[in-house]
Amino acid sequence: MRHDRTRRASRIGARLKALCALIGVAALMSVALPALTAQAAAPRVLHVAKNGNDANSGTQASPYLSVNRAAQEAQPGDTVMVHAGLYRETVKPARGGTDESHRITYTNAGDGEVVIKGSEEINSWVKSSGNVWSVTLPNSWFGSWNPYAQGQPNGGGGGTFAGYNAGDVYLDETAYNEKPALSNVQSTANTWYSEVGSSNTTIWANFSGADPNARLGEINVRRQIFAPDVWGLGYITVNGFTIKHAANTYSDFPDSPDRRQAGAISVYGGLKWIIQNNIVVNARTIGIDIGLSNDTWAGNRPGTPRTDFHDTSKYGSHIVRNNYIAKCGQSGIAGVFSWHSQILYNMIEDTNYRNEFSGAETAPIKVHYMNEGLIKGNYVKNSKGGNSAGIWTDWGNQNVRITGNIVMNSPWGYYAEAVHGPILVDNNVFIGNSDIRTLDATGIVFANNLFLDNGRVNTDGSGRDAYYFQPGTMNETTALTSPQKFFWYNNLVQGTTLPDSATDKTQVKEGNFSNVISNARYTATNTQMSLSFDLDASGIKGLTPVTQSRVGVIPRANQSIAADVTTDFFGAAVNTGSVMAGPFAGAHNGTNSFALWPPAGQTVPKPPEPPAGTPVNLSLNANAKATASYQDGTLTAANAIDGNPSTRWSSDHSNDNNAWIQIDLGSTYTLSTAVLSWEAAYAKGYKIQVSDDATHWTDAYSTTTGQGGTETVTVNKSGRYVRMQGVTPATQYGYSLYEFEIYGTPAGATGSGPTFYGDANYGGTAVTLGAGNYDLPQLQAAGIANDSISSIKVPAGYTVTAYADGGFTGTQWTFTADNPNLTTTGNNDAISSLRVTGGGTGGTAGPGDSGGSALRSRANSLYVTAGSSPLVANASTLTAAQRFDLVHLDTDNVAIRAHANNQYVSADNAGAAALIANRPTAGAWETFHLVTNPNGTVSLQAAVNGKYVTAENGGAQPLIANRDSIGPWEQFDLTA
Incomplete structure (x- = not known):
C-alpha cells in the first residue's frame, strides 16, 4: 500500500471498533451463519451439462443447463457435478455447507474441461477503417454491470487509472490492450477503445488484418465468475474449473466498499472455502480473493450483522491450492482480513502483464491480516508494475510463514509492509527480482533462502502506527514499527548484499554466504522449473538450525516464529550436525542440479494450450540471441529477451540517434507483431526491420510518433532477424527496453503441408x-x-x-x-x-499424431472430439482426439479420418444416427461434401442423405447430419 499512510491503522481501528459497537458483541454472537440455516438432508449429486435444461431435476439423466441453477438448489452435503463444456455465466451459491462433513462441493465431472467465462462472443463486428472493427451494443444489453462504464480505482481518493476501464476484448483467447483514444487503436495492432453514451456502448478494436467474425471474438461482461451474493457463506469447495474473463475492478486501498476486492473467484467474506485444481486466467484485476473484501465490511457487512474481524470462528481459514493463475491485472490471489488461510502449490504468472496497473495493491500474492497463515510451495513468475511484489504481506500478517516458494522476475521478490512480525521467510528461491524489500516493518526472519541475481535488499522506512495482536487472535493494539529488527540466518546470496545495521535498524546476520555460487543456470516455463549452479561449499560449516528458541520472542507480538526450520525446500530433513546454507539440504561442493517444479506429490493443472496457430513470443526461444549497437554497462541486449520485466537494455546516453537492438531468432519465422516495453527512455521515432541475413534489412514498421510504455506494432513479414532501429529518442538518455518481444510462428509451423x-x-x-x-x-x-x-x-x-x-x-x-x-x-x-x-489417403497419421486438421464448432467455440463415442464439440484444447485427416476422394468430396483411432467418420445408419469414427474404409456413409462459407468457415454435407452436419443443441449434443440449411450450428473453423 501507499507509503504515506502513517496513521492509517489507528483510523481504521477506531472505525472498526465503532462499527462493532453499533450492533453490540452480544448481537454478533447470537446471529447464526447463513450457511447454518439450511436443514440437514441426505447428500445429493446435482448434475449440470450442456445438453441439460434448468427446468430439469438435476439428476444425471436430467441435468441442469447452468451451474448457477444448481447453485441455487444445492444444500449442505451436496455435490454439484459439472460436465464438460463452455458455460457463460456467474455462479452465485445461495448457501454454504455447515461443517467439514457437510460441505457443498462444486467439481468437474471428469469428462472434459469445464470452462466458465465472464465474456460473450461477438460476431457482429463491422469494418470501420483499415484493420479497425467496431461493435455497438445497447447499454441495456449489459444489465446491471457495464464494464466499459466502470473506471479503475487508483489512489484511494476517488481517482482512477486514466484510460482504463473494467472491459476487455479478446481474439482467439488473446486479450488486447486498451488505449485511451481511438486514434491510438487505428495505429496500433491488438488494441481496443470504447465509448459509453446515454444509450449505447461502442467498442473499436484493431485486429491486425484478422476478420473477428470468422474467428473467436469476445468481450468481457461479468464482474465475477464464481462469487456469492450472500455474505459469509462457509464450507464451499470449488474444484477443477477453468475460469476466464472476469470484468472486475482494481482494489486500491481496500478500506471501503467502492474499492473492495472482487476476484473472479470470491469467498465474499466466507469461512473455510477450499479452492483447488482450477485454471484462472485473464481476470481484469483479481483472480481469487479470500478475505472480507474491505476494511469497512470487516467490522460489519451492512445488512448482515455477523462479521466482526475479532471473531475468527466466522471467517477465513481458507485453503487455496494447486491452481494455475495467469494474466490477472492486479493479483493472482488477494485477501484483506484472510485469517489463518493457506496458499499452497499454486503457479501464478504474468501478473499485470500489460503493465496497466502500477497501484499500491499489485502483486501475484497480496494479503492483509492473514495472521496465523501459511504461504508454501508456490511458483510465482513475471509480474510488472513499479509498485509490485511477488509475495506481499501488508498490515497485520502476524505469525505468518512463507516457505518453499519460487519467486522470479518481479520488481520486488518479497515485500513486508507495516507489520510487527513475526514473519518467517524460509527455504525460498528468489531469482531475478529487482529488490527484496521491507517498509515500516520489523520482526522478519529470513532463513535458508537462496537470493540469486536479485537487486538490492532494502529495509526502508522507520516507524508506522500498525497493528499487532494478542497471539493466536485478531485482538489488536497499535504501535510504531520502530525500532526495527531483522534476522538473516543461513542464506545463500549471489548478486547482492545483505543490509547492515543502522540507527533504529538492527540486522542480525549469522551463517550467510555470498559469492560462493557461480555458473547459475535455470530453465523456467509454466510447467517446470529447474536450477543448476556450481557451489564452493568449502567454507560452509558450523551452521546452526533456525529455531523458535534461537530467534526468541518478537517484541510486542510476544511470540516467536511459526515453526522451527527442520526441513528444506523439498521437505527433506535438515541434518542438525551439518546444516547447509540455502534452501537445499543436499547441496554440495561442485555442480548441483535441482528440479524445483512441479512439486513432488502435488498435481497442478496444466496451463491451457493456446489455440492452434496462435503466435508465440519467439524472443524467448532457447536459441534466440540479442545484440545491440551499444549496451550500457550491465544493461545488456540479452536483458531485453530474458522474459524478466524488471531487467532492461539501454543504449549509450550520448544521443546516438541511430542506436539499435536486434534479435537473431535462430531460424526463419512467420512474424506477426512486435511488442516493445519501453523504459522512460523511449523512441519517438523508430523502425522495426526484418532480415534473412542480418545484412539486408526491410522496413516492416515505421513511426515518428512513438508513445513509450508498451507498444504493439504490426510486422507481417517472414525473417530470422528483427531489429529496432532508433531514429529519434524522446529523451536525452537514448533508448531503453525492458522487453523486445517478437511474436510469430515457424514458417513451417504446421508441420507438413504445401x-x-x-x-x-x-x-x-x-x-x-x-x-x-x-x-x-x-x-x-x-x-x-x-x-x-x-x-x-x-x-x-x-x-x-x-x-x-x-x-x-x-x-x-x-x-x-x-x-x-x-x-x-x-x-x-x-x-x-x-x-x-490434407493428410491424404497415403498418410500414416494415427493415434498420438499432432498433425492433421481440427474442427472448431461455431455453436460453442469448442473443438470436435472423436473416439469410441459419437463426435461432439467439447474440447477447448487440442490433442490427438481432436485431430483428423481430410482425405480427398474427388474434387469436392472428402472422407474424415480420426487420429484418435485411425477410423473414418461415418454418418451412421445412413445419417439417422450421430457421427462416429468407426469405419476402417470410406464408403457412401463416410463421404462428405466440404462447403466453404463466405465467412471462411466450412460446413459438411453428408453424401448419404444430403443433410448438413450440425453441432446439435448449440454443441451440447453429438454431431449429426440432419439439417437442410447452414446456420451457426452447421459452421466449423477448419484449423491446423
Missing part, C-alpha cells in the same frame, strides 16, 4: 501452410503478399484450392501436385485466398 514460393522454380520467399482456410489477411500475416505466388509444392495427400479473389471467391484452381511455374497454368501472381486440406 509450400508457396514468391518466384518460379521454388525461389523467393517460401511459406509452408498447414491445413486451414487462408483469406487474404491470413496470407499476409503468414508473409504471403497479395497476388505473389509463382510456384507451389504440394506433398502427397494434400490439396490446395486457390481463389483469384479474397473471401474464397473468383476463379478457382485446384492443386494436388507440385507446380514449378504458375505462368504455364495461367495463375501466376493471381491468388488472393486459398484453402489447404
Whole structure:
C-alpha cells in the first residue's frame, strides 16, 4: 500500500471498533451463519451439462443447463457435478455447507474441461477503417454491470487509472490492450477503445488484418465468475474449473466498499472455502480473493450483522491450492482480513502483464491480516508494475510463514509492509527480482533462502502506527514499527548484499554466504522449473538450525516464529550436525542440479494450450540471441529477451540517434507483431526491420510518433532477424527496453503441408501452410503478399484450392501436385485466398499424431472430439482426439479420418444416427461434401442423405447430419 499512510491503522481501528459497537458483541454472537440455516438432508449429486435444461431435476439423466441453477438448489452435503463444456455465466451459491462433513462441493465431472467465462462472443463486428472493427451494443444489453462504464480505482481518493476501464476484448483467447483514444487503436495492432453514451456502448478494436467474425471474438461482461451474493457463506469447495474473463475492478486501498476486492473467484467474506485444481486466467484485476473484501465490511457487512474481524470462528481459514493463475491485472490471489488461510502449490504468472496497473495493491500474492497463515510451495513468475511484489504481506500478517516458494522476475521478490512480525521467510528461491524489500516493518526472519541475481535488499522506512495482536487472535493494539529488527540466518546470496545495521535498524546476520555460487543456470516455463549452479561449499560449516528458541520472542507480538526450520525446500530433513546454507539440504561442493517444479506429490493443472496457430513470443526461444549497437554497462541486449520485466537494455546516453537492438531468432519465422516495453527512455521515432541475413534489412514498421510504455506494432513479414532501429529518442538518455518481444510462428509451423514460393522454380520467399482456410489477411500475416505466388509444392495427400479473389471467391484452381511455374497454368501472381486440406489417403497419421486438421464448432467455440463415442464439440484444447485427416476422394468430396483411432467418420445408419469414427474404409456413409462459407468457415454435407452436419443443441449434443440449411450450428473453423 501507499507509503504515506502513517496513521492509517489507528483510523481504521477506531472505525472498526465503532462499527462493532453499533450492533453490540452480544448481537454478533447470537446471529447464526447463513450457511447454518439450511436443514440437514441426505447428500445429493446435482448434475449440470450442456445438453441439460434448468427446468430439469438435476439428476444425471436430467441435468441442469447452468451451474448457477444448481447453485441455487444445492444444500449442505451436496455435490454439484459439472460436465464438460463452455458455460457463460456467474455462479452465485445461495448457501454454504455447515461443517467439514457437510460441505457443498462444486467439481468437474471428469469428462472434459469445464470452462466458465465472464465474456460473450461477438460476431457482429463491422469494418470501420483499415484493420479497425467496431461493435455497438445497447447499454441495456449489459444489465446491471457495464464494464466499459466502470473506471479503475487508483489512489484511494476517488481517482482512477486514466484510460482504463473494467472491459476487455479478446481474439482467439488473446486479450488486447486498451488505449485511451481511438486514434491510438487505428495505429496500433491488438488494441481496443470504447465509448459509453446515454444509450449505447461502442467498442473499436484493431485486429491486425484478422476478420473477428470468422474467428473467436469476445468481450468481457461479468464482474465475477464464481462469487456469492450472500455474505459469509462457509464450507464451499470449488474444484477443477477453468475460469476466464472476469470484468472486475482494481482494489486500491481496500478500506471501503467502492474499492473492495472482487476476484473472479470470491469467498465474499466466507469461512473455510477450499479452492483447488482450477485454471484462472485473464481476470481484469483479481483472480481469487479470500478475505472480507474491505476494511469497512470487516467490522460489519451492512445488512448482515455477523462479521466482526475479532471473531475468527466466522471467517477465513481458507485453503487455496494447486491452481494455475495467469494474466490477472492486479493479483493472482488477494485477501484483506484472510485469517489463518493457506496458499499452497499454486503457479501464478504474468501478473499485470500489460503493465496497466502500477497501484499500491499489485502483486501475484497480496494479503492483509492473514495472521496465523501459511504461504508454501508456490511458483510465482513475471509480474510488472513499479509498485509490485511477488509475495506481499501488508498490515497485520502476524505469525505468518512463507516457505518453499519460487519467486522470479518481479520488481520486488518479497515485500513486508507495516507489520510487527513475526514473519518467517524460509527455504525460498528468489531469482531475478529487482529488490527484496521491507517498509515500516520489523520482526522478519529470513532463513535458508537462496537470493540469486536479485537487486538490492532494502529495509526502508522507520516507524508506522500498525497493528499487532494478542497471539493466536485478531485482538489488536497499535504501535510504531520502530525500532526495527531483522534476522538473516543461513542464506545463500549471489548478486547482492545483505543490509547492515543502522540507527533504529538492527540486522542480525549469522551463517550467510555470498559469492560462493557461480555458473547459475535455470530453465523456467509454466510447467517446470529447474536450477543448476556450481557451489564452493568449502567454507560452509558450523551452521546452526533456525529455531523458535534461537530467534526468541518478537517484541510486542510476544511470540516467536511459526515453526522451527527442520526441513528444506523439498521437505527433506535438515541434518542438525551439518546444516547447509540455502534452501537445499543436499547441496554440495561442485555442480548441483535441482528440479524445483512441479512439486513432488502435488498435481497442478496444466496451463491451457493456446489455440492452434496462435503466435508465440519467439524472443524467448532457447536459441534466440540479442545484440545491440551499444549496451550500457550491465544493461545488456540479452536483458531485453530474458522474459524478466524488471531487467532492461539501454543504449549509450550520448544521443546516438541511430542506436539499435536486434534479435537473431535462430531460424526463419512467420512474424506477426512486435511488442516493445519501453523504459522512460523511449523512441519517438523508430523502425522495426526484418532480415534473412542480418545484412539486408526491410522496413516492416515505421513511426515518428512513438508513445513509450508498451507498444504493439504490426510486422507481417517472414525473417530470422528483427531489429529496432532508433531514429529519434524522446529523451536525452537514448533508448531503453525492458522487453523486445517478437511474436510469430515457424514458417513451417504446421508441420507438413504445401509450400508457396514468391518466384518460379521454388525461389523467393517460401511459406509452408498447414491445413486451414487462408483469406487474404491470413496470407499476409503468414508473409504471403497479395497476388505473389509463382510456384507451389504440394506433398502427397494434400490439396490446395486457390481463389483469384479474397473471401474464397473468383476463379478457382485446384492443386494436388507440385507446380514449378504458375505462368504455364495461367495463375501466376493471381491468388488472393486459398484453402489447404490434407493428410491424404497415403498418410500414416494415427493415434498420438499432432498433425492433421481440427474442427472448431461455431455453436460453442469448442473443438470436435472423436473416439469410441459419437463426435461432439467439447474440447477447448487440442490433442490427438481432436485431430483428423481430410482425405480427398474427388474434387469436392472428402472422407474424415480420426487420429484418435485411425477410423473414418461415418454418418451412421445412413445419417439417422450421430457421427462416429468407426469405419476402417470410406464408403457412401463416410463421404462428405466440404462447403466453404463466405465467412471462411466450412460446413459438411453428408453424401448419404444430403443433410448438413450440425453441432446439435448449440454443441451440447453429438454431431449429426440432419439439417437442410447452414446456420451457426452447421459452421466449423477448419484449423491446423
